[in-house]
Amino acid sequence: MTKEQLADLTAKYLDGTATATERKLLEQWYYSFEGRELVVELPEGEEEHELAGRMKAKIDERKAEGSRRKRIVMQVRPYRMAAAIFLVVTAALLSVFFSSRQVYNAQQQPRFVVLKDGSKVWLNSATKLVYTDFPFMGERRLSLTGEAYFDVARNPDKPFIIQSGTMETQVLGTAFNIKAYPGEPFAITVTNGKIKLEDKKTKTVTFLTPNKQVKYANQQPPVLVAVKADVAYAWTKGQLEFSDQSFGEIARTINRKYNVNIVFANKSLEQCMITATFEKESSVSRVMELLCKINNATYTFSADSSTITLDGKGCQ
Template identity: 35%
Template sequence: MDRNRLDLLIQKYIDRTATPAEQDELNNWYREFTGEADPYPMTDVQEAAAGQAMHAYLTAHIHRKKRPSLALYASLAAACLLGVILYLNWPKAAKNKNLVAVIPAAASENRFIYLPDSSKVLLHPGSKMDYRYNGNNREVTLEGEAYFDVASQPAQPFIIHTGRVSTTVLGTSLNIKAWNTDSVTVSVLSGKVQVTDAYQQKTILTPNEQVVYNQHTNNIQQVKIIPATVIAWAKSDMQFQDMPYEQLAQKLDRRYDVNIVFKNPALQHCPITGRFSGTESLNEVLDILSQTMGTTYSINGRTVELDGTACFNQIN
């Protein structure tokens, strides 16, 4: 494969525009380049971590509108390149209905994730999530803390595994906290869930109820909750005072894994004050910002373009 062709395929991977045939062509080049089909086997978590590291670098530099050079990729370790290809190959991941997400503990923003089944997840920094669909069940393995807004699919139960505790959902919103192997906290904000412990004891939770499992002593505590208190962490990165629109856009880039660009550069300096719950989708956030700031937006793949004439108001 000549350099121009390779550069083109790499750019298409980054832009999420590569066809299945082009994806296979680049994957075949990688195998030929290394001389082995899989020279550095990696776990799903390692693949996702490597992919996220490179994706963060590429996102930070894509506004320069420079085509990534072949030297950038040639300088990477083969294991990291494999991780990039697997991570950036989102269309194939969605088709297979599997997804791995790892959020570094040092991240300053929570991460909003759309699952292949249209469920929405807000993942706390330092958390890991592995989503799998086996044809019958939608299953998630979670380490850390996450807010779930589960798409209702009665024929395919949504099961969240946290240590020795499993939570079965048909369609609801809930928060799960499992930072260590001893304690799991399940809080229901809407709908109904069934929580099963290691001894097959089942607890049914309805809105505004919480159960705390001590997996070491098998102690169970069920209490009433105030939902806003349980998911207070979700809004920690969505409260801002007189923040320049450009700085907010950078936060949204990281939170929703997109690239926001300004058609009118003057908008970058507009001050914004806002308070969101933190569980809103990107479209919901952009709708509110557009109505308040008198701006418009368009989304093409993972690129969001903002446009407008002036700053005339702020969020109350």
């Protein structure tokens, strides 16, 4: 580096206009003397001791600033490592969570699914099922809204637990139907095996065996009855089977199956109790015709066929 270049670089360094590369070059040159005599051609008007003092102060200041940055980096680095570890662990947990969690929905039509553990499930219309089977937990946990028929793969080491509102059903390996639509009576019917049903709100526990049904309706105490279990899951074959059910409850079932709204002009009709069976191919008109015939009622379709209005004296 010539004297002219050095003088120019020194002036830029002192007035703060030097680039990072130029600053580094001058600092390396300054420290290369290691106590030997340092001779610099002064910019005009500068005294030697003033220049030396200013350069030394400036370079020492930058050196101190660099040391502070190093200390800060050394302090921050462990936190960066902890943050990186946290992100890796979080990503791993999320991966496990999503790979262990399955969500199934049935809209207008029933749907058949096989869960990760091999259990078979039939979902009725307007039903949502969330299945979670974490490898580090000792249970298979599900959340059900709607209606489903379960044929559970047996695993004594991992109970099969279904949450439906305040109701919790626990099994090891069995077959049963759960009806848990919001705003409607809750009912569970066992085909084979044994289940434990607990109402978390009242702490009521019921054990059910084949051809037994328990029903919760209108905030009344649960009713346990003997039934033909195949009636409860006839819907899985496309059939409609009603056993001592109210017209109002049946109307909601028809709404889900045929996507038609039912309005009771005579509200007392809703309380009529009905036992009836309809084949898979039965049209909504055929179903309504027979239901109205046995309940002394009439029905009419709206202009766009989206609504059925029921009227008449009813069962009285």
